[in-house]
Amino acid sequence: MIHKIFIAGSGGIGEAAAILLREWSKTDVDVYLGDISRENLEKAKNFVIENSARKSNVETVLMTPEGASDEMRAAFEQCEILLDCSPGSQAPRMAQFAKDFKMHYANLTEYVAETDAVIEIAKNADTGFVVQTGLAPGFINVLAMSLYNKFVEKFQNENVERIGMKVGALSTCAHAPHFYGFTWSPIGVATEYVKTARVVRDHKQVELPALSERERIIINGYVYEADLTSGGAANLPEFLSGRTKDLDYKTLRHVGHYKWVEGLITKLNFDENLPQNLEDVMLEKVPSVDDDFVIVHSSVEGFDAKGRRRLIEKAFHIKPLEINGKHLRAIQTTTAAPLVECADMLATNKFKGVILQSDIDPETFLTGNFVSRVYKN
Numbered sequence: 001m002i003h004k005i006f007i008a009g010s011g012g013i014g015e016a017a018a019i020l021l022r023e024w025s026k027t028d029v030d031v032y033l034g035d036i037s038r039e040n041l042e043k044a045k046n047f048v049i050e051n052s053a054r055k056s057n058v059e060t061v062l063m064t065p066e067g068a069s070d071e072m073r074a075a076f077e078q079c080e081i082l083l084d085c086s087p088g089s090q091a092p093r094m095a096q097f098a099k100d101f102k103m104h105y106a107n108l109t110e111y112v113a114e115t116d117a118v119i120e121i122a123k124n125a126d127t128g129f130v131v132q133t134g135l136a137p138g139f140i141n142v143l144a145m146s147l148y149n150k151f152v153e154k155f156q157n158e159n160v161e162r163i164g165m166k167v168g169a170l171s172t173c174a175h176a177p178h179f180y181g182f183t184w185s186p187i188g189v190a191t192e193y194v195k196t197a198r199v200v201r202d203h204k205q206v207e208l209p210a211l212s213e214r215e216r217i218i219i220n221g222y223v224y225e226a227d228l229t230s231g232g233a234a235n236l237p238e239f240l241s242g243r244t245k246d247l248d249y250k251t252l253r254h255v256g257h258y259k260w261v262e263g264l265i266t267k268l269n270f271d272e273n274l275p276q277n278l279e280d281v282m283l284e285k286v287p288s289v290d291d292d293f294v295i296v297h298s299s300v301e302g303f304d305a306k307g308r309r310r311l312i313e314k315a316f317h318i319k320p321l322e323i324n325g326k327h328l329r330a331i332q333t334t335t336a337a338p339l340v341e342c343a344d345m346l347a348t349n350k351f352k353g354v355i356l357q358s359d360i361d362p363e364t365f366l367t368g369n370f371v372s373r374v375y376k377n
Helices: 012-024 040-048 069-076 086-098 112-122 139-155 186-194 236-240 257-265 272-283 330-346 364-367
Strands: 003-008 028-036 058-062 081-084 104-107 128-130 158-171 196-202 205-206 216-217 222-228 244-253 292-302 309-318 319-323 326-328 354-355
Touching: 003 069, 012 319, 012 330, 028 040, 028 069, 040 058, 040 354, 058 069, 058 319, 069 086, 069 309, 081 086, 081 326, 086 104, 086 112, 086 128, 104 112, 104 330, 112 128, 112 354, 128 330, 139 158, 139 236, 139 292, 139 309, 139 330, 158 222, 158 236, 158 326, 158 330, 186 244, 186 257, 186 272, 196 236, 205 216, 205 319, 216 244, 216 292, 222 257, 292 326, 292 330, 309 330, 330 364
Parallel strands: 003 028, 003 081, 028 058, 081 104, 104 128, 128 354, 158 244
Antiparallel strands: 158 292, 196 205, 196 244, 216 222, 222 244, 292 309, 319 326
């Protein structure tokens, strides 16, 4: 059977999702690439098909900023799944297309309001809608659920002290004073630095300011700093609030970066334009780079049945990948692989309505065809 999958957004993540689907799927997949830029579409199509032995189709669809053209409608009618790699603000629009044309849907956005809107759209849908499935939110939340389940099984205690989730998309080299290089969306970075973070404190879900609880952590012998940022915890604060005293998601950075960012933020006006203003200032100072790596760390800490403190943790260090001679940055594969894994899950047609991160079977997901080939030590 040939699956037909529409990918909205043909940027770095969209083209990575397309090449993973086409090269690693166990059955043939026809890919429909959609974007508002014809130039981006042609670039992405060439990236996917060049040097490939696969014969499945790669079609391009020029999308409109608003509404749906005849070209878009024709493509939607052909496809069974829509993978949303468009900007987060577009998530409700893409989700509505999926519902209207009876496609399954999965997105990446960490934006809270847009996620809530997608959940509302997906209620009572005949197809499955997986929200916030990328790297963070996404993979990190499923990993945390897996560790929590293992802790409960091993130590016979469903109530734990702390669940921690940490992810960093980092440049291989970092220079003073910012100790950073953009490896993914600058506006995404700026937004997560200024929006509030949903956490669990003393068994209750609360919101805390971003960058308000800094810590240092050693992972695989290297020192990083971590701080609260928005969006990465997905629905776990609500789902696990009754079973953990504390839970949070933090973004990992090279030591010294957050002090520099705080210095920028204190000089800006705290209004609705703060994310855009912070992005503008950071882009003046921070280079965009291709050499990257991704660090993922999750831990569950608590007491066993005899009252002894226990800790289970897991870390990944993911480097760039090459497929058909094409360089895929670590942030591309670590974001695209969970999204594509969800497409594989949705293609079974066993899912309807909203699918949150806590609803995904951790072991099936973590050992899946796409995730297991990217997330390996």
